[in-house]
Amino acid sequence: MSLNTALISVDVVAFRLLKDKLHVLAQKIQAGKNDPQWMLPAGKIDPVKDQSIDDTAYRQIERLTSKKPGYMEQVVTLGDNRRDSRGWSMTVVYCALIDNNDCEQLAPGAEWLTTEAKTLNEQLAYDHSRLVQQALDRLKSKIQYSSLPVYLLPDAFTLSEIHGVFSAVLDKAPPMRSIRNRFLQGDLLIDTGKLRRGSNRPAALYKVNHHSETWLFDRLYSSTR
Amino acid sequence: MSLNTALISVDVVAFRLLKDKLHVLAQKIQAGKNDPQWMLPAGKIDPVKDQSIDDTAYRQIERLTSKKPGYMEQVVTLGDNRRDSRGWSMTVVYCALIDNNDCEQLAPGAEWLTTEAKTLNEQLAYDHSRLVQQALDRLKSKIQYSSLPVYLLPDAFTLSEIHGVFSAVLDKAPPMRSIRNRFLQGDLLIDTGKLRRGSNRPAALYKVNHHSETWLFDRLYSSTR
DNA sequence: GGAATAGTGTCTTTCAGACATTATTTC
DNA sequence: GAAATAATGTCTGAAAGACACTATTCC
Structure with a gap:
């Protein structure tokens, strides 16, 4: 297997405050089950639409909400042969902060999940709760010495x-x-x-x-x- | 063009002190020209050898020197359609710090280039001097609040x-x-x-x-x- | 006036920085 | 003893934190 077949995605952990609690933007995964599963806004680079990886990240957010992040930064790029059963895969993880004005239009299936629920782990598919954790760690750290x-x-x-x-x-x-x-x-x-x-x-x-x-x-x- | 044809490489900016000056590990690019051109230790992920992207980075360093970095961290992942004329390409950039003990065996063509020379820009091929700059920025910043x-x-x-x-x-x-x-x-x-x-x-x-x-x-x- | 939250005054603590002083070595 | 570098003493300043106190609103 050559590298060119690797699966590369850009995953965004977008944070927002709702009712004084921190929430994460997520998208419902269609499934016949009862308990709904969720995933982070994520997708592949579109070589036509995207000039840079940042563009890809912005596009994932736009798919779910009308709001634009006031702040966004890369957190880390993860890659290994364990995350995806099909083999080597890679993810560029972003952390985005979204202001707390009203006026938001959410796409169908999009929702803000509270980060406090102990069930967040089970609600999120794949390794997405780990990605949330890493973005949250960054936020917790950077909040202490920045605006x-x-x-x-x-x-x-x-x-x-x-x-x-x-x-x-x-x-x-x-x-x-x-x-x-x-x-x-x-x-x-x-x-x-x-x-x-x-x-x-x-x-x-x-x-x-x-x-x-x-x-x-x-x-x-x-x-x- | 689909994403799977993207070119992904892992590039390492490895720093070391020599004679009280900061140096960067580089590898000579074979060419018929007179002025030698250099590149950073870089390469593709090997799905067989590498369990993670960090492994890929370590492998690039090992190719050039017998020394192992005492510290290594991801700096950024760059991707756009400008860096490589063949289209979309991606690079995961690492910063590595190598101790200043003696006992080093350099591979043929490997060398430590001083970061002070104004010629570093011309010595480095591709966009590698930009990658050095980004790793150096990180080092300059992190040195001030860490060990x-x-x-x-x-x-x-x-x-x-x-x-x-x-x-x-x-x-x-x-x-x-x-x-x-x-x-x-x-x-x-x-x-x-x-x-x-x-x-x-x-x-x-x-x-x-x-x-x-x-x-x-x-x-x-x-x-x- | 009372409750509630906003905002100030001021003292302590911590650590960087300035700078003088002392210490330990070789020659 | 002189030169050189290592290490300490001590004072100042900036910003965090503790905490008491004052201010402004609604009821």
């Missing part, structure tokens, strides 16, 4: 919502004092001047300064380890 | 030699005080009790505590940015 949290929030958000992202992803969060100091430094955020009102003191609404790219800080939070 | 420097040193080394690794890789280095404090904390290093002598006060020789895995610190050096 990634903002990509999971709506266009305008409060500092408390950043705190909420940490809670959803890590199950714990740094103190608000530290989040404030970090995210209000530099040109990272812009104060919209608007307020979010509730039955309490209103919170300032910020938006991302798209002038400045994904921000990398030079320290980790240590309270979240 | 990676020790993988470029011999089995026993002094703290000054760690300083030297920073100079070789970044062209600048954090103060010795900071290096000492960082690398002598925890179980990272073991004092061998031996000394390196010169025409001055001898320096303590340390070795890596292989009990502890690659160490990740929670701060960057900022003097080196």
Whole structure:
């Protein structure tokens, strides 16, 4: 068997917050069974449509949702002769973050699965729960020294919502004092001047300064380890 | 054209220190020309020999040198329809670090090229100088918050030699005080009790505590940015 | 006023960095 | 003793974290 017959796919782990919980985009696999099985958005490179592997990844997301990821990065490329019974196979795994505005159109069969359910393992086919784990590990790590949290929030958000992202992803969060100091430094955020009102003191609404790219800080939070 | 005809290779950027300068492992391309051309250790996955892509990468290094990398990680997977005139092609790029003990047997045609030469661009064929740049970017970044420097040193080394690794890789280095404090904390290093002598006060020789895995610190050096 | 959440003040801790000082070797 | 490099002492600064305190809204 030569390498050219290898099966190469691009698999995307797209994260989104729904009801303060982290979810993953998945697609129902048609089957006659009762328990539905799910798979990540995945597919092959289309040499005609895709100029690069990133294009392939974007295309997989587009197939399932009208939303575009505000952030996407390659996590790893896996390849071995065990993942697929037909022989050697390869997967380029991406991690994508999708903002939390409303206005989403899901394709038929597409759904956001909560990452919290212990059943996620059984819900996902192939080795896809392992891919989710790897993307999640990356997210958990990178969230601690970058501006990634903002990509999971709506266009305008409060500092408390950043705190909420940490809670959803890590199950714990740094103190608000530290989040404030970090995210209000530099040109990272812009104060919209608007307020979010509730039955309490209103919170300032910020938006991302798209002038400045994904921000990398030079320290980790240590309270979240 | 279908994806199965894509050309997939595994390319390794292996770094090593020689005479206090950073070098990259390369292989001479046979050609009738005068100026020799070089390429990175690269090759295709062998479905029989390789259980995983990592195996393929290790095999490329073994072809050129008797030394095994003390550290290796995937950098990125590149794929597009521009790199190779024959159409879509894909490369999984690895970064490897090789210790600085002596005892090396190089295969015929293999050589360590200095990364400092401005001619490296012209010496390397295909898009390999771009791959070196990406691996080097990763190394420059990760060196600042991890124990990676020790993988470029011999089995026993002094703290000054760690300083030297920073100079070789970044062209600048954090103060010795900071290096000492960082690398002598925890179980990272073991004092061998031996000394390196010169025409001055001898320096303590340390070795890596292989009990502890690659160490990740929670701060960057900022003097080196 | 009370409940609730937003936001500030300030002190402590940790670690990088600056820089002076001391230590140990060879010559 | 001089030169050279190794190692320590100690102070400063930046940012995280703890925690008390104040602010602003709705009811």
